Amino acid sequence: MAVTIQEVARAARVSTSTVSNVLNGRHGRMLPATKLRVEETIARLGYRPNRAARQLRTGKLQMLGLVVPSVANPFWGTFAHLVESIALKSGIRVLLCNSERDAARESEYLEELWADGISGVLLCSSLPSIAHVQPFLERGMTIVAFDRTSQLGDPALINISVDNSLGARLATNHLLELGHRRLAFVSGQVTSVNRQERLDGFLRTMDRAGLPADPALIYRDGGGEGPGEFDGAEVGRAAARELLGRPAPPTAIVAINDMFAIGVCAGVRDAGLEVGRDVSVVGFDDIALADLTFPALTTVRQPLAEMAEATVEYLLRGTSARAAHSVLMRPELVVRASTGPPAGSA
Structure with a gap:
């Protein structure tokens, strides 16, 4: 059974609000001995804050879900690193999932993320149909779809992609x-x-x-x-x-x-x-x-860095449920040595 904040408070002989103040870094008027006792009790009991409850209480995201096809492709590994770096600047951590572009697996991940209190997800499958995300949107999950454009009949969410x-x-x-x-x-x-x-x-x-x-x-x-x-x-x-x-x-x-x-x-x-x-x-x-x-x-x-910035920004705004539309970014051709005129054409 998970340890509750009330159990921590009883074991440390303090109020639950004092435990909450320690967890949220509010130490201004707290005696150092009290702070130390609460921290030691948290460590001894193995208490982990309930992310879902904290998010409901504060209205702020604590963690984002990132669902990619597979980081075996270096493109997705780089994208995941960029998203994590950007999110961390806002004090938000990222939980990474590999879906192999399988709708059933994506649904399972979304269910697990929701159960763990993660209500903001960046979905990178580009599947032709993403009807399977509609139930999660109806529950209140914010989803931004990356690497796909809006398709007829899609749920109302933001789609961000290169052209x-x-x-x-x-x-x-x-x-x-x-x-x-x-x-x-x-x-x-x-x-x-x-x-x-x-x-x-x-x-x-x-x-x-x-x-x-x-x-x-x-x-x-x-x-x-x-x-x-x-x-x-x-x-x-x-x-x-x-x-x-x-x-x-x-x-x-x-x-x-x-x-x-x-x-x-x-x-x-x-x-x-x-x-x-x-x-x-x-x-x-x-x-x-x-x-x-x-x-x-x-x-x-x-433009991967700009695309990562945009996806995290939209996700933090919580705008995915407002309208279904696509944000398209312009690609650039980079010419290197693997192309040249046909042999014998000179």
């Missing part, structure tokens, strides 16, 4: 301007809003250039969301091997994210070809590894 379609257009136009005409697109299963927007941006850009994408060069295999998050590099590697082994292989490949792109680069080398000379490769996210690969990876950069 994924624009990012894919920037990547595709860059390759077209270099002279490439046989472009491939590599992804795992396209089962999230952000992935669908990136694929749509690629396809529309090819259509506008009068070069409808060859269906044989759209790689969307590799299993479900697990491989998409955990083994993206291996899926990218397998995709490159398969695409480059076809009778009319691509000269350039757009990958759904940087982990896939790093795998694609490995697959290009497996085929005895050179990245940036024989086959150009573009990623998406600009993770820390992108500039450390050889050759350095051309990619679409997300």
Whole structure:
């Protein structure tokens, strides 16, 4: 059984308000001996303040929940670190959960977070439907959805994302301007809003250039969301091997994210070809590894620090239940050595 504040007060021979004052740092008129006795009693009994009760009493968040697909992808590890750093400046801690983009698992995490008194959650799944969060919104939970745009029929909450379609257009136009005409697109299963927007941006850009994408060069295999998050590099590697082994292989490949792109680069080398000379490769996210690969990876950069600031700010405001809309931030193409003109075009 959890130790209560009343039990601490009785054991320390003080009032519950005195224990509360110690817990909240109000020591101004308290005798040092009293403060010490209360602190020793708290430690001896193993008392932990009830976060839910404290939040209801003060009206302030004490801890945020952060639900990401998987920190196995460095993008999400970096994002989690940024969110935690920003939240800590406001005296708020962050509890991290990995959902693997599974709606049932997300619901379980939300239920556990709510039961533990955590009423503010940053949800980073980008699932096509987030109807499963509606019951939690109705209870009073504040949820901000990251990495997705608002979809028809969504619950009323804030969605914050980079403009994924624009990012894919920037990547595709860059390759077209270099002279490439046989472009491939590599992804795992396209089962999230952000992935669908990136694929749509690629396809529309090819259509506008009068070069409808060859269906044989759209790689969307590799299993479900697990491989998409955990083994993206291996899926990218397998995709490159398969695409480059076809009778009319691509000269350039757009990958759904940087982990896939790093795998694609490995697959290009497996085929005895050179990245940036024989086959150009573009990623998406600009993770820390992108500039450390050889050759350095051309990619679409997300303004991750600004996005993290915005998500925490909205979450602390508690505005998610006021209106359903999307906040879109502009991506930036970062050109490095993994892209160049088609071989023999000079």
